[in-house]
């Protein structure tokens with residue numbers, strides 16, 4: 001256990017004058033330009049570019065006026081954000097944001113742009129990726145409430161999301177969300193036809209993934225599906241901030257955990273729950289109503305009434321922000337606010353550490 005001892009106060013001569021801004025802690029920067037891409041096929045991609053630039057300014061990152069590309073390497077660090085519309089654009093990036101919008105349209109766009117395979121390889125390689133709202137759906141391994149006939153997902157995160165889990169457009173809401181990773185100040189979280197994490201899935205071993213890929217002969221192993229997460233091995237290591245609620249596993253409690261396979265290759269990065277709303281109470285008629293009062297959620301969340309149009313299983317908690325390795329997903333739209341903290345978190349805590357190993 002780490003304990004911190006009180007730091008001695010600085011000597012009077014070194015004390016800062018009160019009106020001088022405290023310089024932020026120094027970041028470990030790579031010695032090459034950093035390019036963050038935003039998938040720009042549909043949705044709120046321009047807003048993400050704006051927030052990325054604002055966050056880069058807050059982090060004091062030197063910006064490059066024009067986007068760097070993989071073919072013009074340089075030895076100096078600079079930051080740029082680019083729109084990603086095809087596999088070539090993606091290849092120039094060190095990190096990617098998949099915006100909110102409409103996941104069916106984004107999935108179609110990805111297929112038309114011929115980038116589904118590249119995106120799956122990208123996330124499988126644990127390249128820093130953040131999906132917001134529709135982007136969260138794209139990053140989930142499974143999704144329910146999908147389009148009839150299914151839709152392709154990129155996958156990568158061991159969770160199942162419920163599409164439109166909070167209802168339709170008219171059920172959109174904003175709430176002050178506790179995100180411990182960002183500090184004590186709540187985050188203004190905007191939910192618009194937002195997905196909710198129904199449950200976390202046990203990781204699929206590489207052997208099973210290979211078997212699935214073989215069986216589907218190049219077809220997706222991540223699609224809109226209602227399949228049960230029973231063909232799994234091993235338990236997912238889980239990190240939960242103490243102030244967040246317990247998560248729900250897809251495996252029924254009565255079912256015994258399958259034994260961990262000894263392929264030795266089923267390790268997956270731990271799943272970290274970054275934020276959760278209070279759980280709704282689900283009536284037998286599938287008419288979930290948020291009962292936030294007992295969990296200290298915001299007054300707005302208390303008033304939230306979920307529509308009955310999306311029958312979902314009862315859940316213990318509403319996970320709305322997750323991290324698994326370098327993959328991050330949020331149900332809500334940080335790019336529609338002026339709060340840069342999540343974009344700064346993505347750059348500082350996910351992207352930069354993936355480029356600069358201590």
Ligand SMILES: NC(=O)CC[C@H](N)C(=O)O
Nearest residue numbers: 100101102103133134193
């Ligand atoms: N605001 C959003 O991104 C909504 C996502 C939308 N419900 C979907 O299924 O893609």
